[in-house]
Amino acid sequence: xxxxxxxxxxxxxxxxxxxLLVLDLPRPEGSTHLxxxxxxxxxxxxxxxxxxVTIGIIWIEHHGMMSAVRSINRRFLERTLVFLxxxxxxxxxxxxxxxxxDRGFSQARVAAILYAATMLLMGLSFAWxxxxxxxxxxxxxxxxxxxxxxxxxxxxxxxxxxxxxxxVAAVSPAASFSIDALVAGYFALSRSEVPGLIYQSAQSxxxxxxxx
Amino acid sequence: xxxxxxxxxxxxxxxxxxxLLVLDLPRPEGSTHLxxxxxxxxxxxxxxxxxxVTIGIIWIEHHGMMSAVRSINRRFLERTLVFLxxxxxxxxxxxxxxxxxDRGFSQARVAAILYAATMLLMGLSFAWxxxxxxxxxxxxxxxxxxxxxxxxxxxxxxxxxxxxxxxVAAVSPAASFSIDALVAGYFALSRSEVPGLIYQSAQSxxxxxxxx
Amino acid sequence: xxxxxxxxxxxxxxxxxxxLLVLDLPRPEGSTHLxxxxxxxxxxxxxxxxxxVTIGIIWIEHHGMMSAVRSINRRFLERTLVFLxxxxxxxxxxxxxxxxxDRGFSQARVAAILYAATMLLMGLSFAWxxxxxxxxxxxxxxxxxxxxxxxxxxxxxxxxxxxxxxxVAAVSPAASFSIDALVAGYFALSRSEVPGLIYQSAQSxxxxxxxx
Amino acid sequence: xxxxxxxxxxxxxxxxxxxLLVLDLPRPEGSTHLxxxxxxxxxxxxxxxxxxVTIGIIWIEHHGMMSAVRSINRRFLERTLVFLxxxxxxxxxxxxxxxxxDRGFSQARVAAILYAATMLLMGLSFAWxxxxxxxxxxxxxxxxxxxxxxxxxxxxxxxxxxxxxxxVAAVSPAASFSIDALVAGYFALSRSEVPGLIYQSAQSxxxxxxxx
Numbered sequence: 001x002x003x004x005x006x007x008x009x010x011x012x013x014x015x016x017x018x019x020l021l022v023l024d025l026p027r028p029e030g031s032t033h034l035x036x037x038x039x040x041x042x043x044x045x046x047x048x049x050x051x052x053v054t055i056g057i058i059w060i061e062h063h064g065m066m067s068a069v070r071s072i073n074r075r076f077l078e079r080t081l082v083f084l085x086x087x088x089x090x091x092x093x094x095x096x097x098x099x100x101x102d103r104g105f106s107q108a109r110v111a112a113i114l115y116a117a118t119m120l121l122m123g124l125s126f127a128w129x130x131x132x133x134x135x136x137x138x139x140x141x142x143x144x145x146x147x148x149x150x151x152x153x154x155x156x157x158x159x160x161x162x163x164x165x166x167x168v169a170a171v172s173p174a175a176s177f178s179i180d181a182l183v184a185g186y187f188a189l190s191r192s193e194v195p196g197l198i199y200q201s202a203q204s205x206x207x208x209x210x211x212x
Numbered sequence: 213x214x215x216x217x218x219x220x221x222x223x224x225x226x227x228x229x230x231x232l233l234v235l236d237l238p239r240p241e242g243s244t245h246l247x248x249x250x251x252x253x254x255x256x257x258x259x260x261x262x263x264x265v266t267i268g269i270i271w272i273e274h275h276g277m278m279s280a281v282r283s284i285n286r287r288f289l290e291r292t293l294v295f296l297x298x299x300x301x302x303x304x305x306x307x308x309x310x311x312x313x314d315r316g317f318s319q320a321r322v323a324a325i326l327y328a329a330t331m332l333l334m335g336l337s338f339a340w341x342x343x344x345x346x347x348x349x350x351x352x353x354x355x356x357x358x359x360x361x362x363x364x365x366x367x368x369x370x371x372x373x374x375x376x377x378x379x380v381a382a383v384s385p386a387a388s389f390s391i392d393a394l395v396a397g398y399f400a401l402s403r404s405e406v407p408g409l410i411y412q413s414a415q416s417x418x419x420x421x422x423x424x
Numbered sequence: 425x426x427x428x429x430x431x432x433x434x435x436x437x438x439x440x441x442x443x444l445l446v447l448d449l450p451r452p453e454g455s456t457h458l459x460x461x462x463x464x465x466x467x468x469x470x471x472x473x474x475x476x477v478t479i480g481i482i483w484i485e486h487h488g489m490m491s492a493v494r495s496i497n498r499r500f501l502e503r504t505l506v507f508l509x510x511x512x513x514x515x516x517x518x519x520x521x522x523x524x525x526d527r528g529f530s531q532a533r534v535a536a537i538l539y540a541a542t543m544l545l546m547g548l549s550f551a552w553x554x555x556x557x558x559x560x561x562x563x564x565x566x567x568x569x570x571x572x573x574x575x576x577x578x579x580x581x582x583x584x585x586x587x588x589x590x591x592v593a594a595v596s597p598a599a600s601f602s603i604d605a606l607v608a609g610y611f612a613l614s615r616s617e618v619p620g621l622i623y624q625s626a627q628s629x630x631x632x633x634x635x636x
Numbered sequence: 637x638x639x640x641x642x643x644x645x646x647x648x649x650x651x652x653x654x655x656l657l658v659l660d661l662p663r664p665e666g667s668t669h670l671x672x673x674x675x676x677x678x679x680x681x682x683x684x685x686x687x688x689v690t691i692g693i694i695w696i697e698h699h700g701m702m703s704a705v706r707s708i709n710r711r712f713l714e715r716t717l718v719f720l721x722x723x724x725x726x727x728x729x730x731x732x733x734x735x736x737x738d739r740g741f742s743q744a745r746v747a748a749i750l751y752a753a754t755m756l757l758m759g760l761s762f763a764w765x766x767x768x769x770x771x772x773x774x775x776x777x778x779x780x781x782x783x784x785x786x787x788x789x790x791x792x793x794x795x796x797x798x799x800x801x802x803x804v805a806a807v808s809p810a811a812s813f814s815i816d817a818l819v820a821g822y823f824a825l826s827r828s829e830v831p832g833l834i835y836q837s838a839q840s841x842x843x844x845x846x847x848x
Contacts, residue, residue, distance in 0.1 A: 005223060005275055011641060012227025015648025019656060019724045020231060024239075027660075027731050034736055034746040049721075056717040060710065063641055074272065078400060081268040085261075088231045095239050100246055110246040188714060217435060217487055224439025232443060236451075286484065290612060293480040297473075300443045307451050312458055322458040429647060429699055436651025444655060448663075498696065502824060505692040509685075512655045519663050524670055534670040 068144035123159020335371020547583020704780035759795020
C-alpha cells in the first residue's frame, strides 16, 4: 500500500487531538469574579500548553519519519493505529491533570502518574513504529534508511524520560509535571535535524514523498 | 466521479470518529480517591479500546476496498454515506456500553444489544458497499475485480458475527461484549491479505489509486 | 487561486459536522429502565438521521459543483465561508429539535421553525455560490458552464421548500419536521444527475478537477 | 520539507476550530418559553458569528501566505504550531464572551479583555510567521518574495487593532466587542488582494503551490 491515505488519517487524528484539547479548558459558570476565577485555573492552561506542544512536536517528528516511508503493510498500519490511539487519548489525562494538579498531594500524584504513563506509552508506540521500519528497510526510501536507527533511539529516549516523571510523581507531582513540560520544551527547542535529515535524504533519493 | 474527494471525506469521518471516542472517557469530578475512581472505570477503557480497534480495522479494510475503485456514481456515494453514518455513530453506543456494562443485568443487556446492533448494521452497510462494487465491476480496477466476491464475503461474515453477540446478550451481556472484543482482536491480528491483495492488483493494473 | 485547499477545508468541515451530530445523541444517565429510556428518545434519532442525510446530500451536490471550478477568488471564498458557517451550525438546531419536538406544541413549533430556518439559510447560501459561478463563468471549466443555471435552480428550489416547512410549523410542528425529512429523502433518492453531469463535462474538457 | 502535509494539518485545525464553535452555542434545557430563551441568547450568536468570520478570514489570509511557501524548516514549523495553538483556542474565549457579555460590567470587561487578548496573540503569531518568511526568502517562491513585507505589515496591523479593543474594554466592554466585530467585518469585506497577489505571483513563477 502507498502511504498517502494513511498520512491523511494521521494528519486528521493529530489535527483533532490538538483541537479537542480546548474543549477541556474550564468555562466558569455563573462566576461573579470572572478574572479571579480564570486566573485560578492556571493549571488547566499549563496542562493545555504542555499537551499541545507535545502533540505538535510528535507530529513534526512523525512527519519526518513518514516522509521516508515508500510503502506500508498491514503490520505497520496496525502499529500506527496503536500510536494514533495513544495520541488521540491525550486530551483525557490532560483534563484530569488540569483538574487535580492542585487538589492535594494524593490526587495530584495519581494525575501525574496517569499523564506521564500515557506519554510513556505514546512514546514507546512511536518508537515501535521507528523500529519496525528499521527492521523492514524495504518500506523506506533507500537513502534515508541509514538514519532510522538514530530516529529509533531518539524516540525511545524521548519516551523513557517519562519513566522518570512517573517515579518522581511518588515524591512530588509538581516535579513530575515539570519533567513533562521540560520534555516538550526540549524537543520544541531542539536543534536536532533528524527528521529534517530523513526528509532530505528521502527527497534526494526519489520522487516527492510528502504524500501530497 | 473520481474517488479522490470521497476518500478525503471518508478519512475525515474516520479520524473524527476515532478521536471523539475520547470525549466519552469519564473524567471523575471532585474525587477524593482518584486512583480508586479511575480504576473503577475499567469498563469505559475496555469499551474505548474495542471501539477504537474496531473503527481502525474497518478503516484499514475500507481503505483496501477503495484503493481499487476507479470511479464512483451517485448510488455508490449514497451507500457510502449510510456506511459513514454507522461509523460516526459508534461513539454513542460505546458511551452507553461504558456507562451501563456494570449497572446490573437488565441495563447491561440493553447496552450490549445496542452496541452489537450498531456494529451489525455498520458491518452490513460495509458489505452493501462491497456488493455494489462486485455487481458494478465497471467502477473497479480490472485486475482487482476478481477479489471482490471474497471481500464481500469477509465483510458479511464480519458483520453477521454480531448477530451472535446480540443473541448471547439475552443470556450474558459480558459474553456479548467479549464477542465484540474478539471480533476486533481477530481482525486486528488476522493475516488475511484481502485488502492488500486488492490494493496490489489494483496498482499493477493502472495508475496510483491511492487518491493522493 | 486553485480550488485544492478550499476543497480540503470544505471536506473537513463536512466530515466534522457529520460526526459532531453524534455528540448530541442523548446518553441517559443513571437509568434503571435503559431500554425504555432509549426508545423514548426516538425524536433524537430521527433528527440525527435527517440532519446526517441532509448534510451528506449537500456534500454530494456541493462536490458536483466544485468539481467544475477551475479557479477561485476572494469573493467566492467568502460566499463559501458563509455556506460553511450554515453547514457547521446544523448540529445546534438539530439538538434543539431533538430535545423539544415532543415537549408540547409551542416549544415544538419554535424548534421546527429554527430547524427549517437554518436549512433555508443554508440552502440559499448554497444557491448563492451556484449563482456566483453562473455569473462568473471564467472560474468554471468551459464544458460545464452550460449546466450551472440548472444547478442554481435546483439549489434555490431545494432551499425554498424550507419556506413551506416554516409556514407549516405554525400549524403543525410534526408536519414541518416531516417536510424536512421528505426533502432529505427526495434528494437522497433523486435520480437527478446534475452534479454528475457537471462532473463529467468538467472532466471531458480538461485535466482532473477532483482536487486530488 | 515540502509544505504539503503541513497544509493538511493547518486545514484540519481550521476546519475543526470552525466547527467546534457550534458546541458552545447554548442549548436551553427544559425551557417552557423556548422562543424567548433562544432570543435571550443573542450574545452567543454574535460571538459565534464574529469568531467564525475571524477564523475564516484568517484561513483565507494564511492560505494566501502558504501558497508562496516552497519549503519549510523546523523553525517555521514551530512558529506555525504556535499560530495553530492560538487559532484552536479561540472557541474558549468565545464561549466565555458569549456567557458573560451580558452579566454585568465587571464580568463583561474580563471576557472582553480575554477575547481581544487571544485575538491579539493569534494575530501576532500570524505576523511572526510572515516575518520569518520575509527574513528567510529562500523558503518562498521567488516572484512572491517582494509581497511579503506588505503581508507582514497587514498581519501586524490586523493584530495590533486588538490592543485598542483591550484598552477600550476597561471603559466599555460592548465597545470592545464592537471593535472585534469591526475587524472581522473589515477583513471580510476588504478588497485587499495581498493574498491573491502572492498566490498569483507564486503561480507565475513555478509549478502549482497549492499543495494539492
